[in-house]
Amino acid sequence: MNLTLTTIDNLPLINPGDNLGEIIADGMQKQGISPQDGDVLVLAQKIVSKAEGRLVNMTNVTPTDEAKKYAEITGKDPRFVELVLRESQSVVRTAFNTLIVEHKLGFISANAGIDHSNVHGDWGKDSDWVLLLPENPDRSAEQIREYLQEKFHCPLGVLIIDSHGRAWRNGTVGVTIGLAGMPGMVDLRGTSDIFGFHLKITQVAAADELAAGASLVMGQASEKKPVVFARGFPYALREGNLQELIRPKEQDLFR
Amino acid sequence: MNLTLTTIDNLPLINPGDNLGEIIADGMQKQGISPQDGDVLVLAQKIVSKAEGRLVNMTNVTPTDEAKKYAEITGKDPRFVELVLRESQSVVRTAFNTLIVEHKLGFISANAGIDHSNVHGDWGKDSDWVLLLPENPDRSAEQIREYLQEKFHCPLGVLIIDSHGRAWRNGTVGVTIGLAGMPGMVDLRGTSDIFGFHLKITQVAAADELAAGASLVMGQASEKKPVVFARGFPYALREGNLQELIRPKEQDLFR
Numbered sequence: 001m002n003l004t005l006t007t008i009d010n011l012p013l014i015n016p017g018d019n020l021g022e023i024i025a026d027g028m029q030k031q032g033i034s035p036q037d038g039d040v041l042v043l044a045q046k047i048v049s050k051a052e053g054r055l056v057n058m059t060n061v062t063p064t065d066e067a068k069k070y071a072e073i074t075g076k077d078p079r080f081v082e083l084v085l086r087e088s089q090s091v092v093r094t095a096f097n098t099l100i101v102e103h104k105l106g107f108i109s110a111n112a113g114i115d116h117s118n119v120h121g122d123w124g125k126d127s128d129w130v131l132l133l134p135e136n137p138d139r140s141a142e143q144i145r146e147y148l149q150e151k152f153h154c155p156l157g158v159l160i161i162d163s164h165g166r167a168w169r170n171g172t173v174g175v176t177i178g179l180a181g182m183p184g185m186v187d188l189r190g191t192s193d194i195f196g197f198h199l200k201i202t203q204v205a206a207a208d209e210l211a212a213g214a215s216l217v218m219g220q221a222s223e224k225k226p227v228v229f230a231r232g233f234p235y236a237l238r239e240g241n242l243q244e245l246i247r248p249k250e251q252d253l254f255r
Numbered sequence: 256m257n258l259t260l261t262t263i264d265n266l267p268l269i270n271p272g273d274n275l276g277e278i279i280a281d282g283m284q285k286q287g288i289s290p291q292d293g294d295v296l297v298l299a300q301k302i303v304s305k306a307e308g309r310l311v312n313m314t315n316v317t318p319t320d321e322a323k324k325y326a327e328i329t330g331k332d333p334r335f336v337e338l339v340l341r342e343s344q345s346v347v348r349t350a351f352n353t354l355i356v357e358h359k360l361g362f363i364s365a366n367a368g369i370d371h372s373n374v375h376g377d378w379g380k381d382s383d384w385v386l387l388l389p390e391n392p393d394r395s396a397e398q399i400r401e402y403l404q405e406k407f408h409c410p411l412g413v414l415i416i417d418s419h420g421r422a423w424r425n426g427t428v429g430v431t432i433g434l435a436g437m438p439g440m441v442d443l444r445g446t447s448d449i450f451g452f453h454l455k456i457t458q459v460a461a462a463d464e465l466a467a468g469a470s471l472v473m474g475q476a477s478e479k480k481p482v483v484f485a486r487g488f489p490y491a492l493r494e495g496n497l498q499e500l501i502r503p504k505e506q507d508l509f510r
Contacts, residue, residue, distance in 0.1 A: 171460030213468020
């Protein structure tokens with residue numbers, strides 16, 4: 001078994017309105033990559049958000065009283081907090097410099113995934129610009145998948161990832177925020193182990209495992225490569241969505 | 256950038272007392288793998304535990320009153336609960352079928368990582384055998400690393416992984432339980448992004464990202480391959496340990 005994660009190099013900076021599928025296909029072709037049935041393209045959230053124009057200038061944001069309250073607790077810019085709250089279903093934990101929320105999309109993350117770094121460029125040179133997550137990352141993944149499948153005439157998966165902090169452990173890891181054409185979870189219940197025992201660990205967050213591995217090669221700093229081509233994903237492609245990976249609140253002992 | 260994760264195939268079943276370094280080196284050589292400076296060997300916890308004889312027959316375990324109490328809450332075998340408690344610093348959450356603890360090693364996991372599947376073999380055919388985690392996985396990793404480095408004459412990393420459930424998200428992912436000769440966390444604070452901004456996400460759980468990717472190719476069921484050879488880990492090797500990845504309790508909002 002062999003899994004190869006390859007960055008697509010020499011991609012242009014992404015601008016609002018860009019056709020990401022086309023840009024990725026171009027990059028793959030320049031690099032001599034011919035996708036096969038079962039390959040997966042992994043995309044950093046940031047380029048999807050940029051292509052979709054999810055930039056907001058905080059100069060135009062007026063914080064509510066609730067935002068001001070959380071800004072005081074966290075020490076964050078009230079306008080930034082306002083944007084976080086607008087993107088969220090609920091506030092999960094707060095502390096100085098920490099604002100952990102349940103995003104409208106269902107997952108728990110710091111600052112609703114709103115990002116300040118790598119944002120400006122053609123859209124302004126000051127630090128008031130921030131970048132929201134894609135409005136519907138599963139849909140974004142599906143659109144890119146449709147483009148790539150039509151281009152390359154084979155079934156592909158598309159995975160959109162972000163870096164999240166975690167309970168209990170230090171540091172961030174890449175996790176899924178949207179996907180198309182591939183499983184989020186793989187259910188091995190009923191499968192036997194090599195001695196014929198029923199397995200105890202039976203639901204594997206396969207998309208998140210791929211997200212973490214791909215995040216490793218993307219890098220987080222100036223070497224960042226926002227698209228990774230994955231060959232050897234070991235599970236069959238199928239329809240899938242983010243929701244498979246979200247633990248329902250009533251089954252979650254840690255909110 | 257390219258990360259390749261390759262299973263070492265045709266490894267024998269591991270028995271207590273086996274020299275894992277030697278077995279892995281043999282497997283690599285049979286597969287024509289010549290390691291280079293910077294390569295990492297990723298090992299499933301289970302084979303390390305087996306080689307170290309961490310098998311326990313529950314027939315010999317007498318549960319305390321505390322174990323009986325948690326057994327009642329969780330519906331688990333009181334002898335199994337007793338072993339979990341002996342391996343743990345504290346109980347974090349309980350529910351029916353759920354016993355989440357802080358392991359003596361510092362991480363949070365279900366059942367202190369004690370495993371029932373894939374355990375028997377030469378040691379008994381009934382289901383009373385369970386497998387504890389290695390006593391000191393960093394030390395286990397270091398011993399295997401020393402063997403491999405002497406054999407292959409180049410610096411290598413060794414990572415021991417297990418599959419853990421998570422707060423907030425469904426399914427298990429591979430995570431680090433021990434390591435040697437490689438970073439657990441990579442600190443990018445002070446690094447600039449591609450526009451010269453200071454990064455917000457700056458501490459990357461690099462070992463856990465590799466653990467998740469390697470777990471994906473190991474598989475969880477009958478196709479399980481407990482050793483993965485990783486080429487292309489993007490950070491420089493150095494001394495490292497599990498503790499880098501453990502969030503101290505006083506900094507953890509989710510216990």
